[in-house]
């Protein structure tokens with residue numbers, strides 16, 4: 726079984742026009758994705774943000790739930806938010822997960838030939854190999870340069886709708902993808 730982590734990237738992400746921007750951290754993302762990461766046995770959940778003030782906000786949220794009154798009130802949140810690491814960039818998260826870590830990116834769009842199906846991704850994780858950092862975006866999705874440096878771009882969670890609408894919140898996408906890749910069938 727390969728070691729797996731995930732990172733929620735706030736830069737480089739795209740805006741509505743496809744320009745590269747930096748998005749703001751959303752409190753609920755930290756909670757929901759930490760809980761999914763714990764549920765599916767990830768080594769860690771990294772939040773990456775280039776702006777120090779935003780990282781400080783994330784640290785305050787983590788502190789409140791791991792060592793503060795939030796954890797006292799709801800102890801179940803302590804192990805989940807304890808998985809949360811706050812870093813400057815995707816690269817920092819990749820280095821933290823360890824030597825040789827591969828990036829597997831995600832999006833609602835079907836990738837090209839480099840795409841990795843969720844079934845093949847699940848099988849690959851069952852085998853031996855370097856650690857895998859699953860990369861999730863914010864805004865209108867990960868910047869193109871992130872996909873370009875990835876070892877794999879996972880196929881999206883697809884919709885049965887005729888119009889194919891499949892733009893999930895990142896929280897929902899993380900939970901579904903982790904279940905497909907690592908969940909107990």
Ligand code: SAM
Pocket residue numbers: 831832833834860861862863864865866867880881882883891892893894895896898899
């Ligand atoms: N149009 C953007 C895209 O295709 O990535 C939607 C961005 S969505 C608000 C934020 C993140 O959620 C995406 O970067 C991706 O990580 C994840 N996501 C959203 N819908 C998804 C789907 N159907 N399949 C896989 N990941 C999805």
